[in-house]
Amino acid sequence: MATQTKEIITYSIRIDGHVGWNFGSGARGVDFDHWIYCVAADKKAVKLFFLTNREEPPKSSVDSKGNWYTFFKKDQYVYCLDLLRNEMPIWADLDPDNGRIALRTGSEPIGEGPGEF
Numbered sequence: 001m002a003t004q005t006k007e008i009i010t011y012s013i014r015i016d017g018h019v020g021w022n023f024g025s026g027a028r029g030v031d032f033d034h035w036i037y038c039v040a041a042d043k044k045a046v047k048l049f050f051l052t053n054r055e056e057p058p059k060s061s062v063d064s065k066g067n068w069y070t071f072f073k074k075d076q077y078v079y080c081l082d083l084l085r086n087e088m089p090i091w092a093d094l095d096p097d098n099g100r101i102a103l104r105t106g107s108e109p110i111g112e113g114p115g116e117f
Contacts, residue, residue, distance in 0.1 A: 006040035006068070008090040008103075013037075013081070023069055026099075027058035034077060036084065038092070044068070046092045046101070050077040059099030068094060070101035 017033045031053035038046040045067040051057055057071035070092075072080065080103060084090060089106040 003096065004094040006042060006044065006046060006092045006094075008038045008046060008084070008092055009041050011036050011038040011084050023058070023071075024061050027061065027069075027071065030054070030058070030071070032074075036077075036080060038084070040068075040092065042066070046070070048072060048080055048103075050074045050080075060094060060101040062094070068092065068101055 013034070013036055015034045019031045021030045021032070022028045023030060030049065030051060032049045032051050034050055036048040038048065040046055044065070047067065047069050049069065049071050050073070051071055052074050054071075055073070057073060060068060060070040062068055083103055083105070087105045087108075091104050091106065093102050093104060094100075095102065
């Protein structure tokens with residue numbers, strides 16, 4: 001199966017504690033206190049959860065409606081938020097080989113920015 005890709009169009013930040021959530025067989029007992037709700041161009045959700053109780057995040061999942069769920073380490077929250085706030089376009093890629101969803105930017109020229117340092 002080929003890698004699936006979705007373009008992220010909008011996002012909102014959610015801060016609320018959840019303990020012991022079950023996201024299917026590979027992600028039981030998941031604890032998180034913040035997550036990012038993204039909407040893709042196909043109007044499906046791409047939900048990014050930042051875990052407080054696991055060193056190794058479980059595999060990502062896709063529900064029956066086509067919404068994506070992915071898990072990151074808690075310390076990756078600032079990097080994902082920075083990417084969403086400052087880059088465009090943003091893509092989410094689902095790798096069928098390892099079951100992970102990665103965020104990436106589109107192609108940009110080197111040196112784009114507010115000036116030189």
